[in-house]
Amino acid sequence: MRSHAIKIVSGFMLASAVFIGCAESSNEHAEYQCPMKCEGVDKTYKTEGKCPVCKMNLKEVEQ
Numbered sequence: 781m782r783s784h785a786i787k788i789v790s791g792f793m794l795a796s797a798v799f800i801g802c803a804e805s806s807n808e809h810a811e812y813q814c815p816m817k818c819e820g821v822d823k824t825y826k827t828e829g830k831c832p833v834c835k836m837n838l839k840e841v842e843q
């Protein structure tokens with residue numbers, strides 16, 4: 781009885797850990813870049829916003 785309950789709980793925790801892990805990884809590694817590449821192809825930003833040089837909206841970089 782008790783071990784059965786532990787299996788259910790650990791299975792649920794594993795499922796939510798996988799779900800949270802996927803949700804986090806998609807955001808954590810998101811990088812943004814100016815579409816005009818004002819500061820070079822290697823310059824990326826961690827947050828969405830506007831290019832400080834040309835003021836265009838930053839575009840998410842495909843990994």
Ligand SMILES: [Zn+2]
Nearest residue numbers: 814818831834
């Ligand atoms: Zn720019």
